[in-house]
Amino acid sequence: MIDTQSRVSIGDVLQRMPFSAGAAVNTGVNNGGSGAVNFSLRGLGSERTLVLINGRRAVASGLGANAVVDLNNIPPTMIQRIEVLKDGASAVYGSDAVAGVVNIITRQDYDGAELNVTSGITSESDGEQTTVDFTFGNTTERSNFVVSTYYTEQKPIWAGDRDYSDAEIWFHPYWNPTGQELGGSSATPWGNHTSATSVGGDGVPYTRGPGYGDWRPYDGTTDPYNYAPANYTQTPNERWGFSAFGNYELGDFGALTNVTVTGEAMFTHRASQRLIAPEPLAPLAFFGTPAPYSDQNFYNINFGPKHSVTGDTMVLTDWRRRMVETGGRDQIHETNTHQITLGITGDIGSWYWDAAAFYGENDASVIDEGYFHLDRVAEAVGPTYMDANGNLSCSTDGTEAGVIDGCVPLNIFGQPGTDTAITPEMLQYISGNYVSMTQGGNDMTGVTFNASGPVMELPAGELGAAFGVERRNVSGFSQPDSLQLLGVSTAGSALATGGSYSVEEAYVELAVPLLADMTGIDNLELSLASRFSDYDTFGDTTNSKVGLRWAVDEQFTVRATVSEAFRAPSIPELFEGQYLTYPQVSDPCANNATPSCVADGVPAGGYNNAGSIQLPTQQGGNTALQPEEADILTAGFVYQPAYLDGFSLTVDYWETELENAISTLGAQLILDNCQQTGQHCGLVDRWGAGSGATVGDVRQIRNLNTNVGGINAEGVDLSTRYSLGETGFGMLDFSLDVSHVMQYDKIQADGSVIEHAGRFEDNHDGNFPEWRWNFQTNWSMGPWAVNYAARYIGKVTEPLTKWYNVVGEEREVEEQLIHDVQLSYDFESYNTRFTLGLDNITDEQPPYAYSGFNDNTDVRTYETRGRYYYGRVSFSF
Structure with a gap:
């Protein structure tokens, strides 16, 4: 699955699957993104989708005090396969497995070495991606190990370089017959200044307009600033890391046989960036901080707007200036994530057992630039004093006695790019050399023991059992700098988050054969599971699962599962600063x-x-939170007809009812x-x-955060595979995966219901198309191989409430169909394989979604980069 795609992040691969929905972030999310990639199974939320590596939990990762795993931190070159369990699995795995489980299985047995180099670029000559990875492994009778390292770089795509995102589009049906018009910001580089004081003020906003001409009344239809081109629509992302997996068989020790020690180690470094338009400095309107531009300020007296009747200099109570001289609001993320597991496995009689200890750590730093200290801004636009030598200073009252040491008056009336622009000295003072810094991290330690094997022989077969225990400690923190804590920075206010919890768990599973070798019943098996979890934050909970598998014959199998699931409150939900x-x-x-x-x-x-x-x-956080609880039903069948060798059809109906959802x-x-x-x-x-x-x-x-509301969701998943095997024209196979969302209702705190199925609401959990499907076909003959894939995302309805609450007005967001093709040739005599690929053959653009927060679309759901060419060369040794 991974080799047939150009994507170099496991999260991106999963987000392309039809059972993905909702609002999981990716590197296309600029404003509000963090460089992380998450996955939301069936749209129930990333926090309700459990991520495992080789059956064990992965440490939460991101920018600190996180609740989910950043899938960018899992080395793609080490992955053998990905198992997605699409039903509640808390009875087996514990918390967070409400929607299901993503279990990433790594390579274990590998002999030789492999070097892969992949590079690609869009048809617009941007968005380059380059990946280099090297893997080495060795297998003997008693041991094996696999070591891998990789480097990945993703370069940006600017919003201004795509037609769909080069300008903000608003919807104003009341005064625009088409409903559409170009939007923008009232905080402009050419100024937007209003006076409402008694000093000649008339309440009219003044501007020079984009042409920087004479002062005139501000026109909301022509004067707004187009901030879109200054944003990324694909964020830059650089990752490198290494991993090692191995085991060594020690031998037999009495009743303990095949005793083997195992080890796993992974490390990933990620550096990513978010860049949004330069700061719209509007202290009163945007930040709620009065900072009137004084009528005793030199720059206002000489260059500011005058009262239209009296010609007086005005006190500008609401002034707005886009600070383009900064180059933008830059946010740089650096994260380091590592996880180490040491274990021992073996047999005792016919039973298999394993024990392990694991430690995972994620640390992060976030640097914000291009923001300002509001107290200093107020000083810089206050009265000024000029001495006999022409030196200009800030002054509390316009006199020498009131001079503020070090303060540089701010001129907001000049034109960027000219000698009247805001100077570096002005910027330095109002920023206070301020670079916002936030530190964060996540930790997880634990020990586990598991055992499985036969219990006794029953008439219909062998009764199997498994049991295990686990102890886990989880902690996280996020510490913003002092100005964010005080709330005096235009970067916003933030409070520290920090806390931890521990959990002790025990589980048991039984596989009970009921009937076998009967007419109409080839095999009938009952599965039972239950898990007891004891948290030091809220107490204990027990979750169970009952499943039935009925193989009618070798062709047709019916299965059903009823299970309980839960999600324990996360570190940020519990301990976020109030x-x-x-x-x-x-x-x-x-x-x-x-x-x-x-x-x-x-x-x-x-x-x-x-x-x-x-x-x-x-x-903020609430340490009295209780876990979310869910009841889950899954029922379906598998059909593998004998008359059509290589064909299989799987259909599953699923239903989830979630209660005690954590919200406010x-x-x-x-x-x-x-x-x-x-x-x-x-x-x-x-x-x-x-x-x-x-x-x-x-x-x-x-x-505070509390347990309120819930989710009722249901749908149908269909998967079909058909492999023709070896034919006279090569090997050919087909696959089709379809997901149909029938219902997704979010129950609010007051009992009201928000319907999600077939809808997109950016401020209500994201995108839930009723239909999504992926089709893929592979052909190979000799050294040649061709892959074709198509991905379909159905239409959704969105409300038109982004800027104005247009009650009852809705529109349809169009579907998106993407076609990809890949061609490979294997030079076996040189142990070399060449691959060429073309993603989005028709250069399909994302559909417009007026309620989308980024780029006039939903960057978390749709393909946005356009046509993409890539090549890969692989060497084996």
Whole structure:
């Protein structure tokens, strides 16, 4: 599967599969991305898809305090195959396996050496990818080992170099008959300045427009700044790493036979980058920080807009300037991830056993550039003082006595690229030499023991059993710098996250043969599994699984599974730093003090702070969280007809019901429920008598992470394979995988339902096409091999609510069909193989999705880079 694709990340390969859905990130996500690649099985979320390496957990990885595995950190050259178990597997594997399991099996037995060099580029001459990997292995009677190293580089694609993303497209059906128009930002390089003070202000925004002409009123249809070309649509990503897997047979020790020691080690370094448009410096409008541009500032007096009637210099209360002189807001990520496992295996009689200890660590650093210190910005646009020598300084009151040491006044009225542009000295002062730095990491340690074998002979066959125990410790942290902690940087505010948990688990599995060798029952087997998990954060939970497999004959098999699954609260959900936000909400108790309001501290007649106001609301982690719980049903059949050798058909129906989903209630819902039913009143703190504040007014709302709502989803998966084997014109095989989402309903905290099936809502879990399918055919004859693949993503409906809440208005996002082809020739006498490939033969562009946050589309779902050429040469030794 991997060799027939140009992709060099296992996450990218998985995201192309039809059973992928939702909003898992990849390197096409620029604004909001981290360089990581995740996978969301059936759209239930990356955090509900368990990733294993050789049947064992992989350490969470990313930028710190993460809940999922970055699939970029798994060396692709070491992968032998990928097993995807598409049903709840908590009874076998524990937490996180709600949607299923991705089990990555690495190479174990390999003799020789192999060197692969792969390189590709788009038809637009950008987005280059280069990969070099080398693998060496040796196998003897008692031992084997495989060692591999690799290097991968992915270069960027700029949004401005693609027609679909070179400008923001808005939807304004009320004043534009077509509904479409070019969008942009009101924070422009040519300025957008409003005065609402008594010093000559008239509330009219002024601009010079893109041509930097004379001052005139700002025009929202022609003057916005097109920020799209300054963004990546494919982010640069560089990775290198090495891995080693091996085992050595020690021999027999009494009843212990075939005792073998094993070892696994992996290390990956990733350096990635995100670049978005230069900072839109608008202290009041965008950051909620008053920083009026003084009418006593030299630059405002000489170059700023004047009152249209009096000609006076104005105090600019809301000024906006795109800081293009910085080159953009650059975010650089560096992560190191390693995992080591040491184990011992063997037999005792007819039973197999294994024991292992593992340690995984991920550390990360994030550097942000192109941001500003808001306190210094306020100083730089305040009054100025010029001495007798013409030296200009910031001054608190415009006099020499008020001079602020070191402060450089900021001129926002010049033209970039000319001698009137913002100078490096100005930028240096308002940034305060500020480079935001965040440190983060994840750790996991554990020990496991497993055993499996026959228990007894039953009339229908052998009763098999397996059992095991595991102890695991998990920790994570994320530590932002001081300016983010204080919330005085335009990079935003952030709080530290840090914490850990431990879990002890035990499981048992039984395979019970019920009937065999009967008419209509070739074999009937019952499978049972149960796992007990004890967490030091919330307590214990037991999850079980019952399965039935009925082989009618050698051609037709029916199977069904009913299982319980759970997801333990993650490090960020438990331990994220708690912080205050100020959402716009309305307290219904103010005007209608019901008995529950009175019981909560509101006077019987209400209080006089009615209306929509911003109320302090506490958000963040909650150590009282309980696990998410799910019930899962899977039923289907496998058909392999004797009359059509090489053909198989698999059909599975699946249904998942998730409860106690981890989310937040929402400040407004808390207030409404308190007033109407008395529920959640305990989450509202109110001012009492003697406090100096209005009695009954809201002091604080506690809207921490909690268990609320759920998901109901169902669908059908179909897979068919047909291999003609050796024919007169070579070997030929076909495969088709289809996924059909029938229902995906997200239940909100208030009981309302958001339907996802067949819809795309960027702010509600992502993209859920009802139909996705992949088709592939392979032909080979002698040294030649050809692969053709097609990937289809069906139409979805999106609401038109990105910029304006157009109630009831929706549109259809078109489907996407991608064709790929690959040709290989094997020079056996030289142990060399050449491969040429062409992805997206027809240069299909992603469909427009107006609600997409990046690039007017959904970069997490659709193919965005366009036509892509690549070549590979492989040498074997």
